[in-house]
Amino acid sequence: MNKIVKWSIIIFLIVLITIAAIMYYLGKDLQNATLEKFELSGVEDITLDTITLNGNLYVNNPSRLSVPIKEITYEIILEKDNATLSSGVIPGFVLEKNTITKIPFNQKLKYAPTASFALQMATQQHVYANINGKIFIDLPKTQYEIPFSYKIDIKEAIKQKRNEKI
DSSP states (O other), X not given: OHHHXXXXXXXXXXXXXXXXXXXXXXXXXXXXXXXXXXXXXXXXXXXXXXXXXXXXXXXXXXXXXXXXXXEEEEEEEETTTOOEEEEEEEEEEEEOTTEEEEEEEEEEEESTTOHHHHHHHHHOSOOEEEEEEEEEEEETTEEEEEEEEEEEEHHHHHHHHHHHHO
């Protein structure tokens, strides 16, 4: 009976080590997951008090495993005075293995949070904002996040939207 227990433990440890090695091999590229590109595709709507921006995030998962994403959080911050114009959360989804996934977003910016934003929109040729955020990977007992930051020209996006209507 003692030999059976001993061999059972040895076999169990071998299987456990093999599974751990396979998981490491398949997921070792996970730390190389990145936000490849941020794309502001345009402006959906312009009203007297808001602008609605559309865009896409392109997230690269070079791993051999599909990865669940808990959420993506972000803030849109006016560059000139560091005022937060808006923030948002993109809910969870699965990031497919060995691919770049396109994730659309839609965000309203209100002029009200800062008078400076409205003034810049009325008087400046370019109005820059930074989009800062984090992609939260949802793995058991592991907290892994991918930070990102991109600079956009809000006025340029509005110009492109107006040119599309013409």
